[in-house]
Amino acid sequence: MKNNFTFIKTDRKLLKINFNEIILIKGLGNYVEILMLENKKYIYYNSLKDLMEKLPSEFMRVHNSYIVNLTNIDFFEDNHLMLKGNKISVAKGYRECLNNTLNKLIL
Template structure:
């Protein structure tokens, strides 16, 4: 796919690495290399790009500050050594969040996401005859008891070895199931955020520094599940 991009990063070595990776693995046009946000602003006044590789910690203006000045349709791939900005980054049209040092394997995975963002698969068509409504409750077996729990009341599921802890605002149950098995039966707003956690995105209090706050619980967002989680959250960001 012939996409147009620029690199915005104040570290020459990081710029050179990205340039090499782009040349080795894609057919994209690298239109420019900017070493601070002010250079990027001037460049973008004269050139149209499809997306930007954008560092976060830069002089004059940070990458986040620059992202806030860009048109909403401008897509971004953040490149940074700091994981704590990941959740904040998805307030913009973020395709991916690459942590430095960027490896070839991780970059190739990013190229697939980038090209998919510009060539999304066709939407699946369904009919009312084949679409079944999402259940609003399940019966969960805890010990010798089957407990009926409304899905809307569940804050999160937490894996504990061979058990899963189900938490609501008023109670917790231990269920003899694997988290993966539970995940397969759930739909949005439930989303996997960590090897040990599935959360109800409708009941989140806040997202900060790569952590979710829900009820009285602080839950980490792992690199593996971050993008899928933020895709759900991005639909509700103003």
Template structure:
């Protein structure tokens, strides 16, 4: 698929890596490389792109601030070393959220998402009426068993040294994966709040003194993840 893309990132090494990955694995046209948000704004005034690779931590304007200034239909693939902005990123037309360092395997998975997002045709009203949405779920491997768990039922994930503990209101599973790997696949409303915890914000009971209370459990919110978590929560505060 011949798509036009733009890279916006203040790290030359990160830009170079993306350029190599694009050139070696896709038929896309890389129309430009910008090293800060102001340069990108000027570039986009005179060039049309299908989507952008957008870093988050940049001088002058962050990637999130730039995303808020772009046309609402601008499709974005966020690229960042920080997982805590993942939930916030989906307030925009986000196709994917790539954590640095970006591996070839992860980039190839992203290319499938990107091309799929441009390959879909809009459903007609009659088709939309006929669609019955199913609850979101994943199959989690625990021991030799694959367990189907509805995402809405999950309270939180707790990372241990060699495995992750998944808690619902009714059961507990041990999953032999890294917490980071699970985080990459989780959609909102799941948010990382600590090196050891990802929580389902739908299941929160209260927030007090840098702690979350969920399913009878008190979970700390660390400094590293507090800002990203509170940005999500602020959208629901009256």
């Protein structure tokens, strides 16, 4: 069974978050900041590398500091992604993989 949600430990409680509500995840050293729809943010103790292994396939690493939810991309232009008002740079090493993934989604 594939869940469309997970739990994170933040502020001494277990918090349920839905994957489709995650806009992006930003690495902050040993912590990550999870940016949600409706301008919610959660700080969570984990590394981007460990988190990437547990996320569903609609999540993609696009920079050493960012994982994005492909379902929340508004547009991709000049090596930048726009996700619900957040402009994210796409690093050179991740660009080809992102292009290939997005090209498969073109009608």
